[in-house]
Amino acid sequence: MLRCALILGVLVHTGTALLLAGPDSASSKPNPVLATEDRIWSGVVMATNSSSPKDPPPELREFATRLKRVFGYSQFELVGSASNDIGDHGESWLVPSQNFWLGVKARRANAKEARGGYLLNLQLFQDKRPLVDTEAKLAPGCPLFIRGPAYAKGQLIIVLQIERATPVVAGKP
Amino acid sequence: MKTFEERFTAWIDGQLAGDELAAFENELAAHPGAAAEREGALKLGQVLRTHGTAHTMSNADFFNLQVRQRIEAETPRPRPSERAGAGWSWSLPRLAWLGGFCLLIAVVLFKTTIPARQTGEQTPYFAQVVEAWPSDPSISATTVYSPESNVTVLWLEGLDYLPASYQLQ
Numbered sequence: 001m002l003r004c005a006l007i008l009g010v011l012v013h014t015g016t017a018l019l020l021a022g023p024d025s026a027s028s029k030p031n032p033v034l035a036t037e038d039r040i041w042s043g044v045v046m047a048t049n050s051s052s053p054k055d056p057p058p059e060l061r062e063f064a065t066r067l068k069r070v071f072g073y074s075q076f077e078l079v080g081s082a083s084n085d086i087g088d089h090g091e092s093w094l095v096p097s098q099n100f101w102l103g104v105k106a107r108r109a110n111a112k113e114a115r116g117g118y119l120l121n122l123q124l125f126q127d128k129r130p131l132v133d134t135e136a137k138l139a140p141g142c143p144l145f146i147r148g149p150a151y152a153k154g155q156l157i158i159v160l161q162i163e164r165a166t167p168v169v170a171g172k173p
Numbered sequence: 174m175k176t177f178e179e180r181f182t183a184w185i186d187g188q189l190a191g192d193e194l195a196a197f198e199n200e201l202a203a204h205p206g207a208a209a210e211r212e213g214a215l216k217l218g219q220v221l222r223t224h225g226t227a228h229t230m231s232n233a234d235f236f237n238l239q240v241r242q243r244i245e246a247e248t249p250r251p252r253p254s255e256r257a258g259a260g261w262s263w264s265l266p267r268l269a270w271l272g273g274f275c276l277l278i279a280v281v282l283f284k285t286t287i288p289a290r291q292t293g294e295q296t297p298y299f300a301q302v303v304e305a306w307p308s309d310p311s312i313s314a315t316t317v318y319s320p321e322s323n324v325t326v327l328w329l330e331g332l333d334y335l336p337a338s339y340q341l342q
Contacts, residue, residue: 046341132306133305148329150332
């Protein structure tokens with residue numbers, strides 16, 4: 001009887017402690033899933049208006065609706081793209097095209113509301129000419145668009161997006 | 174005038190004399206059991222005078238100790254469960270109630286202190302441009318937030334127009 005009571009008490013209080021700790025801490029315990037590094041993806045996009053717009057390339061499908069809504073163009077073509085591992089590596093370079101590239105310095109934002117995002121120091125270059133330095137906070141799923149120069153009858157847009165690392169099960173490639 | 178009982182008591186105690194004694198003994202002729210009653214009363218007085226006081230005990234403490242031990246031995250002891258009933262015990266129902274109460278507190282704290290997670294694609298967080306420094310005074314940089322699209326745009330104005338002949342690659 002006493003043993004049953006003790007077992008019940010332990011179970012109840014363990015459950016209570018887990019519930020109080022919340023799902024965050026319950027999921028923060030070590031698990032067999034390891035993560036590679038997050039990546040930063042950038043693309044140079046040419047936005048134009050066309051009477052018969054082409055479908056956006058696969059890389060731009062998740063942005064197409066937002067690009068249309070924000071910039072008002074109907075067709076989006078990817079001039080080039082590049083991605084790099086992101087982390088506390090100091091400065092790295094993203095060269096989505098030979099005309100536009102970015103210098104990136106990243107560090108992980110510690111604030112919980114940053115949702116695992118990064119604080120980035122970005123330098124945008126056009127043909128070796130610096131256009132702008134900026135400091136921005138980016139989190140996965142929250143892209144940053146940079147409205148670049150007008151090009152022909154369209155507009156150049158630089159897209160930056162943090163890509164969450166793909167989980168890899170420990171012991172497997 | 175003394176009552177019969179008073180004169181009878183005085184007669185037993187031998188306090189009547191003379192005419193008074195003779196008159197009372199004449200009166201006792203109507204009470205045949207009076208002599209036997211006087212005899213009993215005298216015996217009782219003699220016994221009380223002889224044994225009226227208790228013996229002085231030379232070892233009273235030892236006697237008291239024996240009495241206490243005997244009382245304790247003869248008094249039935251309460252069972253442990255009855256003894257514990259007087260205070261608080263960790264019985265199973267009480268543990269269950271306590272556990273339920275703890276869970277209730279935990280649920281209340283969970284609901285009141287831990288913010289609910291945002292679900293769905295639309296999240297209140299979007300990219301933030303903390304600062305932007307154009308390298309050329311002719312370039313201006315402004316930040317445009319579009320919460321409904323969950324997008325942030327760094328809007329650069331004053332950049333050189335690129336003609337179609339510009340080799341974009």
